[in-house]
Amino acid sequence: MAQDKPKLKLAVYWGAACGGCCVSVLDVHEKLLDILAHADLVFWPIALDIKYKDVEEMPDGSIDITLFNGAVRNSENEHMAHVLRQKSKILIAYGSCAYLGGIPGLANFSTREELLRRVYEESESLDNPQKIHPQPSTEVSEGHLHIPSFYNDVLTLGQVVDVDYYIPGCPPQSERLVEVFMDIVSGKDLPPKGSVIGASIRVQCDECKRKKSDKKGITRFYRPWEVTDDGETCLNEQGILCMGPATRAGCGVRCVEGNAPCRGCYGPLDGIGDAGARILSAIASMLDGKEPEEISRATDSIVDPAGTFYRFSLPGSKLRRKVS
Amino acid sequence: MPLTEQTKQDWSPRIVAFFCNWCTYTASDLAGVSRLRYAPSTRVIRVMCSGRIDPEFVIEAFTQGADGVLIGGCHPGDCHYSEGNYKCLRRYHLLQRVIAQMGIDQRRLRLEWISASEGKRLQEVVNEMTETLRQLGPSTIREVVQTVIK
Ligand code: SF4
Ligand code: SF4
Ligand code: FES
Numbered sequence: 001m002a003q004d005k006p007k008l009k010l011a012v013y014w015g016a017a018c019g020g021c022c023v024s025v026l027d028v029h030e031k032l033l034d035i036l037a038h039a040d041l042v043f044w045p046i047a048l049d050i051k052y053k054d055v056e057e058m059p060d061g062s063i064d065i066t067l068f069n070g071a072v073r074n075s076e077n078e079h080m081a082h083v084l085r086q087k088s089k090i091l092i093a094y095g096s097c098a099y100l101g102g103i104p105g106l107a108n109f110s111t112r113e114e115l116l117r118r119v120y121e122e123s124e125s126l127d128n129p130q131k132i133h134p135q136p137s138t139e140v141s142e143g144h145l146h147i148p149s150f151y152n153d154v155l156t157l158g159q160v161v162d163v164d165y166y167i168p169g170c171p172p173q174s175e176r177l178v179e180v181f182m183d184i185v186s187g188k189d190l191p192p193k194g195s196v197i198g199a200s201i202r203v204q205c206d207e208c209k210r211k212k213s214d215k216k217g218i219t220r221f222y223r224p225w226e227v228t229d230d231g232e233t234c235l236n237e238q239g240i241l242c243m244g245p246a247t248r249a250g251c252g253v254r255c256v257e258g259n260a261p262c263r264g265c266y267g268p269l270d271g272i273g274d275a276g277a278r279i280l281s282a283i284a285s286m287l288d289g290k291e292p293e294e295i296s297r298a299t300d301s302i303v304d305p306a307g308t309f310y311r312f313s314l315p316g317s318k319l320r321r322k323v324s
Numbered sequence: 325m326p327l328t329e330q331t332k333q334d335w336s337p338r339i340v341a342f343f344c345n346w347c348t349y350t351a352s353d354l355a356g357v358s359r360l361r362y363a364p365s366t367r368v369i370r371v372m373c374s375g376r377i378d379p380e381f382v383i384e385a386f387t388q389g390a391d392g393v394l395i396g397g398c399h400p401g402d403c404h405y406s407e408g409n410y411k412c413l414r415r416y417h418l419l420q421r422v423i424a425q426m427g428i429d430q431r432r433l434r435l436e437w438i439s440a441s442e443g444k445r446l447q448e449v450v451n452e453m454t455e456t457l458r459q460l461g462p463s464t465i466r467e468v469v470q471t472v473i474k
Contacts, residue, residue, distance in 0.1 A: 155472065305421050320469055
């Protein structure tokens with residue numbers, strides 16, 4: 001294939017992530033060939049053996065686009081966030097964890113001490129009578145050993161470095177990535193810095209095909225296994241908690257399409273400072289009841305409301321973490 | 325700023341109060357006109373209806389340093405927009421559970437229905453809440469939010 005334009009240099013990196021975002025990049029399937037026709041992958045730990053040192057030696061600004069997935073929860077994540085910011089023209093927070101903290105961000109309901117104690121002292125499958133905790137630096141006969149230090153607070157990428165764009169999703173829908181990439185390649189005007197891209201400006205309910213009525217009148221919620229979904233009525237109206245009313249569309253309502261409620265991974269719409277508070281408000285306004293007892297019966301039927309409403313956004317929320 | 329013994333003594337609670345225009349705000353006016361003395365702890369924000377109070381306002385107030393948040397609206401059945409106060413009540417119940425999970429003492433958030441004629445009730449509620457907050461001590465929420473611990 002003849003190339004007039006030099007190929008773009010592309011990097012994909014993971015911080016505190018599960019690997020799903022990297023897999024979503026692979027999930028573009030044969031479209032990856034289209035991407036590779038326009039771009040060279042210069043760094044991608046899941047697929048290529050390129051060392052941190054090699055990246056550190058790249059000239060500043062020499063990577064055109066970096067997709068950084070994962071939150072920042074240790075010194076290695078933070079170091080690589082700074083390195084990749086410096087080396088990249090466009091740094092994209094890719095996926096819910098980089099964008100708002102995501103699932104690893106739920107650790108902000110605990111402190112570092114609580115987490116380490118649970119994992120290294122209390123876990124049922126543990127054999128650690130001396131209660132040894134990992135240390136950032138250890139002496140062994142061969143010399144010093146270092147591992148990254150573990151932070152008390154999980155941070156979003158944007159809380160650590162300057163981010164150009166955010167692509168939401170846990171993981172982002174692969175088609176959206178191809179669209180964004182092709183826009184960049186074809187030289188389309190890019191949206192203003194700081195924008196959420198690869199997603200809609202509407203909420204999930206606007207795209208959801210389920211039957212919905214104006215008055216929800218919910219008297220209590222159920223766990224999904226406690227009721228049988230009729231397959232066609234709005235899940236919230238059936239008492240199955242769905243985050244659709246306050247979640248940005250763009251995924252194709254893929255969970256509801258698969259008969260599971262939306263968990264809110266695409267995050268809030270523009271201008272919403274606190275995703276969890278917005279979901280709380282949306283859910284509360286669907287409740288029935290005027291007497292305090294009726295209302296608390298409905299609200300008490302939601303197991304773990306904070307963890308549910310802030311499932312993907314705790315570090316990026318106003319409170320950031322449990323405060324005491 | 326860490327609280328020294330000195331600043332702790334000087335400290336007095338700050339309450340962000342969201343009052344509905346038609347009832348509680350008018351009650352606070354009445355309390356003023358009737359020269360009812362109450363603790364100077366509230367910073368009143370007038371909203372048209374308690375149904376306008378977004379949970380995000382409450383969280384924002386805490387992150388900006390409020391020691392407590394007081395919501396005041398019309399009595400059930402009396403809301404100027406018919407059902408705004410029920411909306412508020414539903415959000416309040418859910419928000420109470422969320423703030424507890426976030427490690428915020430539930431006594432820092434209070435909801436009261438106070439009608440335009442209940443200046444006296446307003447005085448009592450503000451005094452009571454001020455006293456409760458004095459016992460709880462200064463809120464550390466703002467400090468925690470602003471101090472990232474690595
Ligand atoms: S709440 Fe969920 S199920 Fe109901 S319309 Fe919205 S996205 Fe669909
Ligand atoms: S339906 Fe909701 S949880 Fe599922 S992928 Fe879409 S935004 Fe995420
Ligand atoms: S007008 Fe007062 S609560 Fe609605």
